[in-house]
Amino acid sequence: MGRFKEVLAIKDYLILHGALGTELEFLGYDVSGNLWSAKYLLSQPEVIKAIHETYLQAGADILTTSSYQATIPGLVEAGLTEEEAKAVIVQTVELALAAREQVWSGLSVENKAQRTYPLISGCVGPYAAYLANGSEYTGDYGTINLEGLKNFHRPRIQLLLDAGAELLCLETIPNSLEVQALVELLAQEFPEAEAYMSFTAQELGKISDGTPLAAVISLVKDSPQILALGFNCTAPSLFDGLLGEMAELTDKPLVSYPNSGEVYDGLSQTWQSQADHSHSLLDNTKKWRQLGSKIVGGCCRTRPADIASLAAGLK
Numbered sequence: 001m002g003r004f005k006e007v008l009a010i011k012d013y014l015i016l017h018g019a020l021g022t023e024l025e026f027l028g029y030d031v032s033g034n035l036w037s038a039k040y041l042l043s044q045p046e047v048i049k050a051i052h053e054t055y056l057q058a059g060a061d062i063l064t065t066s067s068y069q070a071t072i073p074g075l076v077e078a079g080l081t082e083e084e085a086k087a088v089i090v091q092t093v094e095l096a097l098a099a100r101e102q103v104w105s106g107l108s109v110e111n112k113a114q115r116t117y118p119l120i121s122g123c124v125g126p127y128a129a130y131l132a133n134g135s136e137y138t139g140d141y142g143t144i145n146l147e148g149l150k151n152f153h154r155p156r157i158q159l160l161l162d163a164g165a166e167l168l169c170l171e172t173i174p175n176s177l178e179v180q181a182l183v184e185l186l187a188q189e190f191p192e193a194e195a196y197m198s199f200t201a202q203e204l205g206k207i208s209d210g211t212p213l214a215a216v217i218s219l220v221k222d223s224p225q226i227l228a229l230g231f232n233c234t235a236p237s238l239f240d241g242l243l244g245e246m247a248e249l250t251d252k253p254l255v256s257y258p259n260s261g262e263v264y265d266g267l268s269q270t271w272q273s274q275a276d277h278s279h280s281l282l283d284n285t286k287k288w289r290q291l292g293s294k295i296v297g298g299c300c301r302t303r304p305a306d307i308a309s310l311a312a313g314l315k
Helices: 003-010 021-026 036-043 045-058 072-077 082-105 109-114 127-131 146-163 176-189 213-220 236-249 281-289 304-314
Strands: 062-064 119-124 167-173 195-199 226-232 254-257 263-265 270-272 293-296
Touching (some): 003 119, 003 226, 036 082, 045 082, 062 082, 062 167, 082 146, 146 176, 167 176, 176 195, 213 226, 213 236, 226 293, 281 293
Parallel strands (some): 254 293
Antiparallel strands (some): 263 270
């Protein structure tokens, strides 16, 4: 049994690292282009490490690597060699490890005793992130098949695990074929890996590509490696219904980290409409905890202050 499973079994909840790409944007960095936040791994990796440290100081228990948009084909298309691209993905784990050491070494003995030693989670973003066209919210993957998706995900998963990731964050998954590919890939080639998986949804009862939630859960619920299931980068207003439906389909712990309620336009690469301020992330999370959510946090357009409020309020 890995540390993720051990910690998940004994803790009432675990707080996730918050948004990275949109936090860079809030701080004044340009995240336009196909590499999005990953381009700062090439030019200013210290900025990524600083954001990791901010979230750890805010109270995050799980530190997610900056590899969401960092894929071998995406980096090669940006001009790197394949070996250089692999080194960038390894670097995402190294930055997370360094940030953990920096923050943890600065805590008092008393503070350490009150916290979970942060887990390092290797972020496996969807094929949609490589496409960079907003398909995280539609699940429209064109003609790629099951083996193509496995081939896409395999090398990054291997690199993240080899570099020291303690679990995998299979996040923002909008497409049921991708769910199948990831479940099979873990079982067949990474049998020791532990993970959580979270989907996107645009309405109740289905994930973003229109596959009924019951059909998606049937692909995942018997996996001994995927220890928790839920939703991320989805409007907060949908979580009550989605988590309620999911709780009836699986007994795995649930995952909830919504976006701000704003809507992403893939063509302009901008966030549209207004954030949902009807309830705070803390208020929503307290409600979702009653539905079974155990891994909690915020996704795009949420901020370190939201995570700090969550950590203080849940404690």
